Amino acid sequence: MRKPAVALVGRPNVGKSTLFNRMVGTKVAIIEDTPGVTRDRIYGTVNYKDYSFHLIDTGGIDITENKMNDEIKGQAELAIDEADIVIFVVDGKEGLTANDYVIKDILMRSGKEVIVAISKADTKLFKEHEYDFYELGFESYVAFSGAQNFGIYDLLDHITKDFKEIKEDNDDSIKFSIIGRPNVGKSSLVNALLNEDRVIVSDEAGTTRDAVDMPLTYHGQKFTVIDTAGMRKKGKIYENVEKYSLLRSLKAIDRSDVCVIVLNAEEGIIEHDKHIAGYALEAGKAVVIAVNKWDVIEDKDKQMKKFKEQIRNEFQFMTYAPIVFLSALTKKRLHTLMPEIIKVYENANREIKTSVLNDVIMDAYSLNLPPTYKGKRMKIYFSSQVSTKPPTFNIQVNNKGLLHFSYQRYLENKIRESFDFEGTPIVLQFKNKGEE
Numbered sequence: 001m002r003k004p005a006v007a008l009v010g011r012p013n014v015g016k017s018t019l020f021n022r023m024v025g026t027k028v029a030i031i032e033d034t035p036g037v038t039r040d041r042i043y044g045t046v047n048y049k050d051y052s053f054h055l056i057d058t059g060g061i062d063i064t065e066n067k068m069n070d071e072i073k074g075q076a077e078l079a080i081d082e083a084d085i086v087i088f089v090v091d092g093k094e095g096l097t098a099n100d101y102v103i104k105d106i107l108m109r110s111g112k113e114v115i116v117a118i119s120k121a122d123t124k125l126f127k128e129h130e131y132d133f134y135e136l137g138f139e140s141y142v143a144f145s146g147a148q149n150f151g152i153y154d155l156l157d158h159i160t161k162d163f164k165e166i167k168e169d170n171d172d173s174i175k176f177s178i179i180g181r182p183n184v185g186k187s188s189l190v191n192a193l194l195n196e197d198r199v200i201v202s203d204e205a206g207t208t209r210d211a212v213d214m215p216l217t218y219h220g221q222k223f224t225v226i227d228t229a230g231m232r233k234k235g236k237i238y239e240n241v242e243k244y245s246l247l248r249s250l251k252a253i254d255r256s257d258v259c260v261i262v263l264n265a266e267e268g269i270i271e272h273d274k275h276i277a278g279y280a281l282e283a284g285k286a287v288v289i290a291v292n293k294w295d296v297i298e299d300k301d302k303q304m305k306k307f308k309e310q311i312r313n314e315f316q317f318m319t320y321a322p323i324v325f326l327s328a329l330t331k332k333r334l335h336t337l338m339p340e341i342i343k344v345y346e347n348a349n350r351e352i353k354t355s356v357l358n359d360v361i362m363d364a365y366s367l368n369l370p371p372t373y374k375g376k377r378m379k380i381y382f383s384s385q386v387s388t389k390p391p392t393f394n395i396q397v398n399n400k401g402l403l404h405f406s407y408q409r410y411l412e413n414k415i416r417e418s419f420d421f422e423g424t425p426i427v428l429q430f431k432n433k434g435e436e
Contacts, residue, residue, distance in 0.1 A: 003254045005054040006046075006159055007079040009107070010089035011099035012060025015119035018146030019089060020044065020057040023156065051160040054250065056083065061103050077106060082251075085113045085159055088136075092143060093120040095129035096136070104136050115140040115158050122148045173215070176341050177226040177252045179280065180262035181272050185292040188328035189262060190214065190227040193337070218338050228252045253279055257348070257389070258286045258341050258423075265293045265307070265325070269314050277318055284390040286348040286424040287321045288340045295327035320416065322423050344423025349388045352419055357383050361395065364414040370407045378402035381433055392427040400430040 008016045024044035044055045056079045080086055088107060090100055107114050118133055120126060121143035133141060142158055144151025178186045194214060216223040228249040253259055259280040263273055280287050289311060297303050304325055311323055322340045326333040361383040370378045379398040386394050393415070397403070408428055415426060 003045075003052055003054055003251065004084040004163060005056065005082055005251065006085045006087060007056040007058060007083035008087045008089055009058050009080060009103060010060060011091075011097065011103065012062055014060070014089045014091040015146050016057055016060070016089045019087075019117065019119065019144070019152075019155075020055060022146050022149060022152050023055055046156075048156045048160060051163050053159070053163070061106075062099055080106065080110050080112060083112060085115065086110070087115050087117050087155070087159070088138070089117045089119055090133055090136075091120060092118040092126035092129060092133075093123045094125075095132055100136070104138075108137075113162075114138045115142060115155070117155055118143040119146060121145050121151060173222040173224045174258070174341070174345050175224040175226060175256050176258040176260055176345075177228055177256040178260050178262060179228050179249060179253060179276055180264075181270075181276060184262045184264040184267075185328045186262050187227055189260075189290070189292060189326075190225055192328040192331050192334055193225060221342070223341075226252045226256060250279060253283050253285060256285055258288065258345050259283075260337070260341065261287055261289050261321075263289065263291045263311075265291050265297050269310060274314060277315060281318060281425060284425055284427070286344040286390070287318065288337065288344055288423060289315070289318075289321050289323045290337060291323065291325045292328055294325045295330045295332055300325075320422055320424065340423070347421050348390055348424035350391060350419065350421065351388060352385050352391075354384045357385060357393070357415075360414060360418045361411065364411055368410060370402065371404055373402050373404075376402055378407075386429075390425045390427055391421060392429060394429050394431055396433050396435075397430055398433060400432055403430050 008020055010016050023046045025046075044057075046053050046055050058079050086107060088103065090096065116133060116136060116138050118126070118130075118141065122145035126143070130143070140158055142151055142155045144155055146152075178190055180186055194216060214225045214227070216225050261273070261277050261280065263269060277287070277289075291307060291311075294300065307325070308323055312319060315321065322344065324333070324336045324340055326337060328334070361380060365380050376399065378400075380395060381398070382396045384394050386392050395411070408430070412426060412428060415421070415428075
């Protein structure tokens with residue numbers, strides 16, 4: 001099941017940013033008493049019970065005639081278009097205004113599921129306006145107070161009650177996304193793989209605005225190629241459509257089995273390349289690093305060795321990722337990419353027999369005992385693989401509080417030495433004996 005998207009919309013200063021921070025669990029959006037402070041959509045991930053979803057905080061929609069408000073309205077409409085569910089936040093203290101009715105009309109036209117969230121329900125004035133909000137004509141209403149933190153769980157229950165119905169089409173293709181910052185050649189790479197001009201290619205950074213799915217057959221196997229909009233660094237996102245593209249890129253990563261992280265051989269590695277790789281890592285996706293525009297590099301053998309060393313040094317959190325060098329323009333070395341995608345996909349789905357896994361873990365334990373802490377040492381009793389994509393292992397111990405991160409890294413290295421998990425992260429979960 002893909003991760004759904006939920007958008008918070010409403011007029012300025014009704015409490016959207018406070019609600020956003022309550023739901024995400026961290027102070028991300030800027031909160032001030034001045035109406036209209038939140039001008040850009042802010043993205044976060046909400047984890048509630050067994051559910052997880054993207055949350056978009058939008059700038060307040062105001063019918064006042066000026067350019068900034070027109071832009072905010074446009075951003076909000078884009079967010080509504082992308083969302084599966086819209087939370088319409090209204091002010092329980094002030095009641096309904098002309099702006100609220102403008103927003104109501106936008107939401108009615110969208111056809112999206114709407115939950116009306118009435119903020120500031122801890123105030124005396126809320127009682128005067130409580131029933132006025134039903135004039136909006138929506139089905140679901142939840143009163144809450146961000147300041148007092150009540151009603152938030154009721155709202156989360158409303159949001160997640162139908163999540164089981166939000167599913168991807170059930171096809172048997174292997175989905176891989178092409179991700180990277182603008183102008184590294186992602187669309188050119190998609191076109192080269194498909195052998196036709198399916199995606200607009202331009203020298204101008206950020207030409208591709210949407211995530212586009214395209215079918216591909218390789219050696220009889222079905223694939224779906226997801227070309228994403230280039231992910232810009234947040235501080236350098238200026239156009240509304242580019243702010244909008246980040247969420248689509250994150251959703252494309254969620255839907256992928258494999259992420260191909262594209263680097264630009266001409267420009268080398270910059271910090272934002274690592275941030276983008278971090279999105280794939282956080283999502284637990286198998287990855288291949290593709291160095292594009294390799295046709296412009298002279299002394300290729302020498303530079304390839306140097307570039308590999310640089311990648312390993314800069315992407316130390318992803319040393320398991322295979323690296324390919326290619327040119328989407330000339331199609332040189334293009335044949336090296338698909339076999340790596342298939343390999344890392346298979347590795348992400350690899351299952352290890354419990355008996356074999358236990359032999360490897362216990363041998364590693366015997367060879368190198370964990371360090372003691374206050375005279376106590378962690379003991380390992382039993383290990384098992386509990387899931388794939390990414391491969392996840394439960395390790396039962398006497399006291400997980402005695403685990404040192406360096407010993408966890410040692411065990412991960414031993415697992416990787418024994419089994420082929422190239423291209424995929426692996427997760428080790430340490431649990432006390434008897435702990436679920």
